[in-house]
Amino acid sequence: MQNQAKKPIGVFDSGYGGLTVLKEIEKQLPDYDYLYLGDNARAPYGTRSFETVYEYTLQCVKKLFDMGCPLVILACNTASAKALRNIQQKDLPLIAPEKRVLGVIRPTTEVVGKYSKTGHIGVLGTTGTITSNSYPIEIAKFYPNMVVHQEACPMWVPIVENNEIESDASDIFIRKNLENLLSKDKNIDTIILGCTHYPLLMTKIKQHLPDTIKLVSQGEIVAESLVEYLKRHDELEQKCTKGGSIDFFTTDSSENFDSAASMFYGKPVKSSHLEL
Numbered sequence: 159m160q161n162q163a164k165k166p167i168g169v170f171d172s173g174y175g176g177l178t179v180l181k182e183i184e185k186q187l188p189d190y191d192y193l194y195l196g197d198n199a200r201a202p203y204g205t206r207s208f209e210t211v212y213e214y215t216l217q218c219v220k221k222l223f224d225m226g227c228p229l230v231i232l233a234c235n236t237a238s239a240k241a242l243r244n245i246q247q248k249d250l251p252l253i254a255p256e257k258r259v260l261g262v263i264r265p266t267t268e269v270v271g272k273y274s275k276t277g278h279i280g281v282l283g284t285t286g287t288i289t290s291n292s293y294p295i296e297i298a299k300f301y302p303n304m305v306v307h308q309e310a311c312p313m314w315v316p317i318v319e320n321n322e323i324e325s326d327a328s329d330i331f332i333r334k335n336l337e338n339l340l341s342k343d344k345n346i347d348t349i350i351l352g353c354t355h356y357p358l359l360m361t362k363i364k365q366h367l368p369d370t371i372k373l374v375s376q377g378e379i380v381a382e383s384l385v386e387y388l389k390r391h392d393e394l395e396q397k398c399t400k401g402g403s404i405d406f407f408t409t410d411s412s413e414n415f416d417s418a419a420s421m422f423y424g425k426p427v428k429s430s431h432l433e434l
Contacts, residue, residue: 168227175354176233182377198410204284265383283352
């Protein structure tokens with residue numbers, strides 16, 4: 159059972175990708191307690207409907223609240239795109255008005271302007287993230303004159319999760335999606351990796367891009383944004399305990415989770431199975 163005295167920062171993802179975000183958050187804020195939950199039993203979220211993603215995400219957020227988390231990071235672009243707004247506006251005031259849920263899309267869109275000289279941005283993501291149009295909508299709030307083009311990459315997550323990163327198949331799909339994106343706009347000079355799995359493909363992606371194009375990965379950006387958020391919200395920061403612990407949970411097999419998680423997290427992981 160989770161120690162009820164502990165008030166960890168919750169980090170949620172449909173599977174493994176959020177570990178790339180947790181890794182960066184831990185670097186920036188090593189003193190805090192963390193609780194990671196991967197809903198692997200119901201992954202992937204990227205191809206599911208808005209209603210299903212919202213239902214699953216809310217269920218997991220409530221579970222993290224029950225386990226003591228005063229703050230939950232949706233380290234999943236699909237959940238951030240399809241569920242975050244509803245949870246923040248409709249659910250939190252009713253179920254936990256003193257708690258907070260944050261996503262990964264807004265922090266990225268807030269700072270993308272400092273990377274681009276042309277004002278032309280590309281976004282790569284899952285089908286769910288791309289069809290939600292969350293990135294163009296959020297970027298327009300901060301940079302109304304920016305031109306944004308998107309490309310759904312439905313094969314990229316399976317490539318990563320099946321450890322096919324170095325295969326010929328990965329080259330085929332990565333090249334195809336990048337060519338599709340760049341054919342929409344020759345002036346794109348910055349591409350957002352709008353899925354937390356994609357940093358594992360960074361080396362491959364760069365092989366198929368001109369050196370002049372900047373790739374933006376979310377982990378470090380989200381971590382820096384969280385540092386600033388906690389500085390601005392002292393009342394919430396005070397609720398987060400600082401024991402330097404990290405507990406990992408998965409809704410699927412903990413053995414399977416542990417064997418794959420180290421690829422994303424960069425070191426061995428020992429998880430526990432969690433029933434929702």
